[in-house]
Amino acid sequence: MTRYAYAYLGPEGTFTQQALMQWSPSSGGTQVPCGSVDAALEKLRSGEVDAAVVPIENSVEGGVSATLDALASGDPLVVVGEVLVPITFVACARPGTRLQDVTAIGTHSHAWAQVRGWADQTLPRAVYVPTLSTASAAKDLAEHPDDLGYQAAVCAPVAAERFGLEVLAHDIGDMTTAVTRFVIVSRPDCQPSPSGKDKTTVVLYQRSDRAGGLLELLEQFAVRGINMTRLESRPTKDSMGSYCFSIDFEGHVQDERVGAALMSLHRVCADLRFLGSYPAASGADITVDPITTDEAFLEARRWLERLRALGSPDA
Amino acid sequence: MTRYAYAYLGPEGTFTQQALMQWSPSSGGTQVPCGSVDAALEKLRSGEVDAAVVPIENSVEGGVSATLDALASGDPLVVVGEVLVPITFVACARPGTRLQDVTAIGTHSHAWAQVRGWADQTLPRAVYVPTLSTASAAKDLAEHPDDLGYQAAVCAPVAAERFGLEVLAHDIGDMTTAVTRFVIVSRPDCQPSPSGKDKTTVVLYQRSDRAGGLLELLEQFAVRGINMTRLESRPTKDSMGSYCFSIDFEGHVQDERVGAALMSLHRVCADLRFLGSYPAASGADITVDPITTDEAFLEARRWLERLRALGSPDA
Amino acid sequence: MTRYAYAYLGPEGTFTQQALMQWSPSSGGTQVPCGSVDAALEKLRSGEVDAAVVPIENSVEGGVSATLDALASGDPLVVVGEVLVPITFVACARPGTRLQDVTAIGTHSHAWAQVRGWADQTLPRAVYVPTLSTASAAKDLAEHPDDLGYQAAVCAPVAAERFGLEVLAHDIGDMTTAVTRFVIVSRPDCQPSPSGKDKTTVVLYQRSDRAGGLLELLEQFAVRGINMTRLESRPTKDSMGSYCFSIDFEGHVQDERVGAALMSLHRVCADLRFLGSYPAASGADITVDPITTDEAFLEARRWLERLRALGSPDA
C-alpha cells in the first residue's frame, strides 16, 4: 500500500517544507523535495505524487510568478487548500563564527531583498553571494564551507536547526509582519466540497477585441456581490501590454452566485482557467447579501421557469 | 362557435380603433369599445373578450399613464403585439359650418395639447371645450350639436368620416411626425413564440433598502448586451419619490440572455412584473454580440457543469 | 412702486393657488391666474410677472408633462423653490342638492382618475362630464348650473368654499396620501444661494451616437456620490424611442461635486438644460460622503495645481 506523497519546493529546511508540515502535521505522508515549482507540479501532473505544496504570494514581495505561471498553463491542476506561514529569517553560521567575522552573506535573492535593512546596519561591508535557495545556503555552509566565499547564511529558523548551524541574529526581516501564502495543489479529480468559508482561484484572459477590459471582468463579480481577495496581473507573454489576471475571490464553485459569475466570465473572457475552490486559511465567515444567496438564485430560476412555461403551448 | 373578441379604448372612431384595424384587418373578430383603459382590461381579465387594444406611448406626450398603471397592477396580463399609428388630426364640423364661424372647439385635452399651435394661429379667439374623447367630440357634434357649446371638433380623420362631419382643416397637429404606439394585450396563457425580432416589457420596483438604485437595475441589461428601447419612471403611489420603472428591451423571454437578466432582476428588485415578449412593430433585426448569443450562454452552462462534476465524489 | 406678481395655473380655487398661498402666505403679492402652464410661464418670460407657480409632479399620476415640457424649451427659466401640497378632493354641489340627486359629475380628467373608486361605489350610475379644471367645475356650477349637465363638482376644498358650494363628501380621493409638488419658477437672473439642503433640476438629452446611454449619464452622479430624487423620461418629440430625462438630485450648482457632475454631463450629453438649484421642501439634511465634500474637491484641485506647477519650466 502506497503512502500519500507530497512534492514541495525544496530543499529540506525551506519555508515551503514548513508550510507542508503545517498542512499535514502527522508523519503519515511522504515528502518529496523538488528543485523548482515547475518540477514539483510536474511530479504531480505525471502522477508520481498526490499533491504539491508551493508558495503563491508573499505579503512583501507580491505574487510568486513561477507558481502563478505554472498553474496557468499545462495540464489542469487545482488548489485544494492554503496555508499562511509567518516569514522570519535568521542569520546563522558554523559554530564558533562571530558576527564580526562575517565578510560575505549567502542567501536566495528574494530573502536578501527582505533583510537588506538589517544587513546595511549590522554588516555594512559584507558582500552578498546569491544561492539557489535559503536552505541550500545553510546546507552548503554546513557541509563544505571552504568553497563558498561566505561565512553566514540567511535562512528559515528550521534550516539553521536542521543543518546544525548557530544563530547569530534572530528575526532579521525588515518587515516583521511578513507572511507567505502557500497552496496545496492536486489533480482536478479530487476537489474539496463547500465548507461555507471558501475561496476560489481563477485566471482570466481578456478578449483583445473588447473595450472596457478589466472593468468588464470585475463587474461580473460586483453585480453578484462577490468579494475579491487577490488580484495579480500577469503578462501573457504574447506581447508587451497583454495581460491575464490571477484572481482569488470568496465563495465555492458549487455556490450559485459563483457559478453564475463563472458562466458570465466564460462568455466574456478569451479564456478562463479554474484553479480550484478550497477552505480559506483565515477561516473567517463570508457575508452573503440576501439577494445573492443560493436560495435567491434558485428562487429566481424557478420563477423564470414558471414564467416561460406559462405562455408555452404545452402549459 | 364564438368569434374572437377585442376590447378597445372607444368609442368608435378613435385612434385605438384604427390601431385595432391595423392589427387585425380582416373582419373576423368582434370589436368591443370601452369607456376607459381600465374597463377594456377588465373585460379581458374577466374573460368577456380575448384581447384588448390600448395606447401605451405617444411620441409627443410620452407614456400613457392609465395603461402603464393598469398593466402594472391587478391580475397578470401580457402584451402579445404592438402597432404604430401615425397621429393626424383634423378639425371638422357639421356640413355648412365655415372656419370663421367657429367660436369654440371641442376635443379631448390630450388632442388639444397637440393642436394648440394651429388653434392659436387660425382661431385665436376660439375657446376650448373638453370632451371625453376625440371621437365623442365628433359624435356629439353630429348627433346633438345644440347642447354642446362648440361648433368644431378636433379628432382622427376616421371619426370625421364615420360621423358625417366635414373636414375644415387637415393634419393640424403641431408635430407632423407624431406616432402613438398601441399594444395588444392578452391573458398570460397565450404568448407568442420567439420571432427573432422581439421586444419584452417589464415593470421593475426598486428595493428601498439598496443604494445604487436604477443604476444597478440598468447594469443587469448592460452586462448582457441587452438594448433598452423605452424607459418610463412611474410613481409607485406609496409616497413622493418612490418610483417603479416601465421598461421595453430587445429580446424574448425564451432567449438565454433575457432569461439571465430577468433572473438577476428578480433577485435585485423588490418586485418584477413581466408584461410579455412580442414581435417588435419595427421588424428591425436585433444585433446580438457573439458573447451573448443563446449558444454562448449554453456553452458556458455546459462548461460549468463539467467543472462542477469533475471534482465531485461521483465523477 | 410695483408689487411682486405671481402667475399661477388658475383659475382661483385650484390646488396651484393653494400652493402659492403656502409659499407666500402674506398678502404682499399680486396673484395672476392663467389658463395653462404655458400661459403662466409666458407671462414670466415676457416680464409681466416676477414668478410663476406650476405643478410638476403628483405622487399618484407622476410628472406633469405640460410643465416638464414647457420648462425644457423656450427661453431659460429656473426653479427657485418648491411646495408640497396634500391633495384632498371633495364632492360639492349647490346648497340643497342631495347626493342621491346627482346623476352627473363634473371635474378635470386628472381629478376624475383619482376619485373613480369613490364614484364607482357611491354613485355607480353617475356619468362623468369633463371640465377645464377642478376649480372651473365648481365655479360654473355656482354661477350657471343650468347649462352644465352635472349637479356635483369634484374639486379642492378651497374651491367649494370660495364658490359657496356645499360639501357632499369629504376626502374622496382613492389614495389618501396623494401629494402634488409645485415649483416656483423665476427668470434665471434671480437664483437662491446654497442653503445646505438644496435640490437641483436638470433636463438631459442623450447623444444619439453613444452606446451606454442612460447608464453613462447616471454614472456621472454615482461616481460623485450625488443622490437622485426624481427621474422622468420624456419623449424628445423627434421620433418614437428618443428620450430626454428630467432629473432632480440633491445639492446646489455652487457645490463642487454638483459643478463637477454638471461639467461632465455637459460633455457627455447632446444638451443639458439647467433648471435651477433651490431649497428642498422636505428640509431634510443631505448626507455628503467625506470624499465628495467641497473641501475634498478643492484639496484635489490644489494638489493637481501643485503637481502641474512642479514640473513646469517656471516652477
Place this chain on the structure above:
Amino acid sequence: MTRYAYAYLGPEGTFTQQALMQWSPSSGGTQVPCGSVDAALEKLRSGEVDAAVVPIENSVEGGVSATLDALASGDPLVVVGEVLVPITFVACARPGTRLQDVTAIGTHSHAWAQVRGWADQTLPRAVYVPTLSTASAAKDLAEHPDDLGYQAAVCAPVAAERFGLEVLAHDIGDMTTAVTRFVIVSRPDCQPSPSGKDKTTVVLYQRSDRAGGLLELLEQFAVRGINMTRLESRPTKDSMGSYCFSIDFEGHVQDERVGAALMSLHRVCADLRFLGSYPAASGADITVDPITTDEAFLEARRWLERLRALGSPDA
C-alpha cells in the same frame, strides 16, 4: 562644467546599459553603474546623478518589483521617458570552451527562468549557478574563471562582446519576442511637456473603508475615456490582501481629462503617487473621444462658470 550623469542598474554589459545607450546614444553623458535599483535611485535622490535608468516591466516575467516598490516610496521621483529593449540571450564561454564541455551555467535567476527550455534540451545535465547579474556572470568568467564552478555564462550579447567571451549559442531565450521596458527617472523638478503621444504612471492606494475598491478606481479612467496600458497589483506590505496598483495610462498630466481623473482619484484613494508623464516609446497616436478633448473640458468649465455667475448677486 559638469556633464550630465546617468545612474543605471549595472554592472557594465547589462540590458539596462543597453537601454541607456538607446536613450542617449551620444557619448555626452557620464554612465554610473549601480549594484541595485535602490542604489541607482538613491544616487538620483541625493543629487549625485541627474537621471537613472532602471527596468520596470518584462513581457515574460511581468513587473520588476524592486523598481515598482522603489518608485512608490521615498522622496518623489518621476519617469521622464521609456525605452523598449528586445531581450536576446547568448550562452558564452572563454575562448576554446566547447558546448559539450559545459557542466554548469552561471547567470541571474531571472535570465535562467527565460532560458530553461534551451538548457533542458541542449545541456540537460548542466547545473545552475546563481549570480548577481547576467553581466557579472560574464565578467567573472572572463576575469577569474577558476573560482566559479561554471564554464558558461548566459547574458546579453553586449556583455559577451565586452568581456571577450565566445558565443556558444545565440538567441537562446524561450520566448523569442521578449521585450523589457526601461524607464528614465528624474527628480520631479524636471518634467517633459506634452508631446501629444504621452503616457502617465501612477500608484494608487485603496481606502480600506470603501467597498467597490478597484472597480471604483478604474471607473475614474473609464468615465473620461482614458485608456489604461499597464496594471500591476503590489502588496502594500501592511498585511496580506492589502494592495496598491501601479498603473500606466495614455495622456499627460497637463491634459484636461487626465487632470480631472487625477483629481477624482486623489479624492477616492487613500493615497495617489504621481510618477510622471512622458512620451510613449511606441510613438503611436492616442485616439481621444470628441467628448474628452481639452476643448470639451474647457467649454464645459466656461459653461458652468456662466451658469453660476448668472444667478449670483453680482451678475
